[in-house]
Amino acid sequence: MKIVVCVKQIPDPASPYKLDPENHFVVRPEDQVLDDTDRYGVEVALQLADEFGDEASVTLLSMSPGGSQQGIRQALAMGADGAILVEDAGLRGADALTTSRVLAAAAKRAAADLVITGTESTDGYTGVVPQQVAELMGVPSLTFARKVEHVDGKVRIERQTQAGYDVVEGSLPAVLSVTSGVVEPRYPTFKGIMAAKSKPVETLTAAELEVTPSSGQSIVSVESVPAREAGEVIEDDGEGHLKILAKLEEVKVV
Amino acid sequence: MKTWVFSTEADGGASSSALEALTKARSFGGDLVAIHVGAGSEPALNELGAHGAATVLHLSADVSAAAIAAAMAAACETEQPDLIIFGMGNLDRDVAGRLSARLGKPVLANAVDVTVDGDSVRVANEILGGTTKVVTQFTEGAPAITITRPKAFPAEPNGGDAPTVSTLHVPDVGHAGDVVVLSSHAESAEGPDLEAAAVVVSGGRGLGGAEKFEMIAELAGLVGGAVGATRAVVDAGWVPYSYQVGQTGKTVKPSVYLACGISGAMQHLVGMKDSTTIIAINKDPEAPIFGVADLGIVGDVHNVVPALIEALKAHGS
Ligand SMILES: Cc1cc2nc3c(=O)[nH]c(=O)nc-3n(C[C@H](O)[C@H](O)[C@H](O)COP(=O)(O)OP(=O)(O)OC[C@H]3O[C@@H](n4cnc5c(N)ncnc54)[C@H](O)[C@@H]3O)c2cc1C
Numbered sequence: 001m002k003i004v005v006c007v008k009q010i011p012d013p014a015s016p017y018k019l020d021p022e023n024h025f026v027v028r029p030e031d032q033v034l035d036d037t038d039r040y041g042v043e044v045a046l047q048l049a050d051e052f053g054d055e056a057s058v059t060l061l062s063m064s065p066g067g068s069q070q071g072i073r074q075a076l077a078m079g080a081d082g083a084i085l086v087e088d089a090g091l092r093g094a095d096a097l098t099t100s101r102v103l104a105a106a107a108k109r110a111a112a113d114l115v116i117t118g119t120e121s122t123d124g125y126t127g128v129v130p131q132q133v134a135e136l137m138g139v140p141s142l143t144f145a146r147k148v149e150h151v152d153g154k155v156r157i158e159r160q161t162q163a164g165y166d167v168v169e170g171s172l173p174a175v176l177s178v179t180s181g182v183v184e185p186r187y188p189t190f191k192g193i194m195a196a197k198s199k200p201v202e203t204l205t206a207a208e209l210e211v212t213p214s215s216g217q218s219i220v221s222v223e224s225v226p227a228r229e230a231g232e233v234i235e236d237d238g239e240g241h242l243k244i245l246a247k248l249e250e251v252k253v254v
Numbered sequence: 255m256k257t258w259v260f261s262t263e264a265d266g267g268a269s270s271s272a273l274e275a276l277t278k279a280r281s282f283g284g285d286l287v288a289i290h291v292g293a294g295s296e297p298a299l300n301e302l303g304a305h306g307a308a309t310v311l312h313l314s315a316d317v318s319a320a321a322i323a324a325a326m327a328a329a330c331e332t333e334q335p336d337l338i339i340f341g342m343g344n345l346d347r348d349v350a351g352r353l354s355a356r357l358g359k360p361v362l363a364n365a366v367d368v369t370v371d372g373d374s375v376r377v378a379n380e381i382l383g384g385t386t387k388v389v390t391q392f393t394e395g396a397p398a399i400t401i402t403r404p405k406a407f408p409a410e411p412n413g414g415d416a417p418t419v420s421t422l423h424v425p426d427v428g429h430a431g432d433v434v435v436l437s438s439h440a441e442s443a444e445g446p447d448l449e450a451a452a453v454v455v456s457g458g459r460g461l462g463g464a465e466k467f468e469m470i471a472e473l474a475g476l477v478g479g480a481v482g483a484t485r486a487v488v489d490a491g492w493v494p495y496s497y498q499v500g501q502t503g504k505t506v507k508p509s510v511y512l513a514c515g516i517s518g519a520m521q522h523l524v525g526m527k528d529s530t531t532i533i534a535i536n537k538d539p540e541a542p543i544f545g546v547a548d549l550g551i552v553g554d555v556h557n558v559v560p561a562l563i564e565a566l567k568a569h570g571s
C-alpha cells in the first residue's frame with residue numbers, strides 16, 4: 001500500500017507577500033512553510049498507513065520552483081517515510097493544470113495506490129488540482145472528505161455537501177481530498193524533527209517527468225480595489241451592547 | 255459565441271450559480287446551453303429556460319464526475335463551445351477540474367467577473383482578501399473554462415421559453431468512474447436561508463464552544479436573521495458546513511452582518527465584506543475584522559451578546 005500525500009510549500013501566510021509588478025508572480029519570502037491545510041492530508045495518510053500495517057508507506061510529493069525544503073521537513077517530522085520534490089525553475093508561476101500534470105506523473109512513477117491532497121491551497125486556491133490529478137491518472141476521486149475509512153480494500157468517506165454529507169466509496173487506486181475538519185493533525189515530536197533531517201528526499205525535474213510547463217493564460221492587468229472604510233471601534237465599557245442596539249435601530253433592523 | 259453553463263439540481267430547482275451565470279452570459283449574445291445534472295424536474299428545466307438557456311443537455315444524478323466530464327468533453331468536440339462556466343459547488347469543482355485535464359485547457363477559478371471581447375475571454379479575480387483585482391485572459395483557445403464565485407452576478411429571469419432538452423450520452427470511463435454514493439444525510443439549518451437573509455449573525459472560535467451557538471441563534475431569532483459561522487468552527491464540528499461563510503462557503507450580502515468572536519481572516523472576509531453594515535464584537539482591538547466593520551466593539555462576546563439579547567427583548571416588549 002503506497003500512499004502519496006501532495007503537500008505545498010507556501011510563503012508564511014503570517015508574513016505579507018506581494019505580486020511582482022513585472023511578471024505578476026508571487027514574490028515569496030525566502031522561507032517557505034508547509035501549507036497548514038496539508039497537515040490534515042499527512043495525518044490521514046499516517047493513520048491509514050498504521051491500519052494497513054508494515055506493508056504501507058507514506059511518501060510526500062511536492063512541486064516547487066526551487067530553494068526551500070523547510071515545509072517538506074515539517075511534514076517529514078510528522079512521520080512520513082520520505083519525499084519526492086519536483087524542483088524546476090521552469091515551474092515558476094505554473095498554473096493548476098501544469099501543477100497537476102507534474103503531480104500526476106510523479107505519483108504514477110511512484111506507483112501510488114492512494115494520492116491524498118487538501119481541497120485547495122492557502123495561497124493559490126484554484127481548488128481543482130485533486131480532480132485534475134485524478135483525471136490525468138485515470139482513477140476515481142473522493143473529494144471534500146470530512147471523514148475517511150478504509151473498508152475491504154476500498155476507501156469510504158463522508159463527503160461534505162451543502163445539505164450535510166454523503167457517504168461515498170471508491171476503489172483503489174484513487175485520489176482523496178480532505179478538508180481541515182477530517183482529523184486532528186499531530187504535532188511533530190523532537191524525535192520526529194531529528195529523524196526528518198535524514199529522511200530521503202528524491203528530487204526530479206519537469207523534464208524527467210516529461211511535463212512541459214504551459215500556462216494557457218496571461219495576466220492583463222492588476223489593480224488595487226478601493227478598500228472598505230473602517231468605522232468606529234469602541235471599547236466595551238459595559239454599554240457596548242447599547243451601541244449595537246442603536247446601530248440596529250439606525251439601519252432599521254429593529 | 256457559444257456559452258455553456260453547468261447546473262445541478264438542488265431542492266427541485268437549478269443551482270443559483272447556474273442562474274447567475276446564465277444571466278451574465280445573456281450579455282455575451284449567441285447560443286446559451288445549460289448542462290444540467292440531476293433529476294431534471296420541470297421547474298428546474300423551466301428555470302434554466304427562464305434565465306436564458308435555449309437548450310439543456312441533461313445527465314442523471316448517479317453519474318460519476320469522471321463520466322460527466324467525459325460526456326461533456328465528447329459534446330465539446332461536436333458543439334465547440336467558446337466558454338464553459340461553473341459555480342463553486344463540490345460537483346462543479348469536480349467536473350471542472352476533470353474536464354480541464356481531459357481537454358488540456360486551464361481553469362480560471364474564483365472569478366468575480368467574466369468579459370468577452372471578440373474571441374478573447376477574460377476573467378477578473380479579487381485576491382489578497384479582495385484588495386487587489388487581477389484580470390486574466392485565456393490564451394489556449396476554446397473552450398475557456400471558469401469557476402465563478404457565488405453572487406458575482408445577480409440572477410434575473412428574462413422570461414425565456416421552456417428549453418429544448420436532450421439527454422447527454424454518458425460514456426464508460428472504467429476505473430475512473432468507480433465511485434458510489436452509499437447514502438445522503440441532511441444536517442439542515444433552522445431559520446431563514448443564510449444566502450437570502452437580511453440579517454446574518456455569525457459566530458467564530460471566540461465563542462469558545464459549540465453550545466455558545468445557542469446564544470447566537472437566539473440573537474439571530476430576535477433580529478429575524480440567519481446564523482452563519484467561520485470555517486474554523488465548522489471544521490471543529492460545532493455547526494454544519496451549510497453555516498459556513500467565506501471563500502469556501504457561502505457568500506452573503508445582508509443589510510447587517512454581526513460577527514461575534516471572529517478574527518476576520520481574508521478567507522472569511524471575501525464571503526461577507528459586501529454586507530451593507532458590518533458590526534463586530536471581538537476582544538482583540540487588533541483583530542482584522544475591525545478593518546471592515548462600521549461598528550466595532552472591543553469586548554467579550556460572553557458579556558456583550560447576552561446583554562444585547564436582554565436589551566432586544568426589553569426593546570421588543
Ligand atoms: C483555502 C482556505 C479556505 C478557507 N475558507 C474559509 C471560509 O470559507 N470561511 C472562513 O470563515 N474561513 C475560511 N478559512 C479559514 C480562515 O483562514 C480562518 O482560519 C478562519 O476564518 C478563522 O476563524 P475564526 O475567526 O472563527 O477563528 P480565529 O481566527 O481563531 O479567531 C477567533 C477570534 O475570536 C476572538 N475572541 C476570542 N475569545 C473571545 C471572546 N471571549 N470575546 C470576543 N472575542 C474573542 C479572538 O480575538 C479572535 O480574533 C479558509 C482557510 C483556507 C486556508
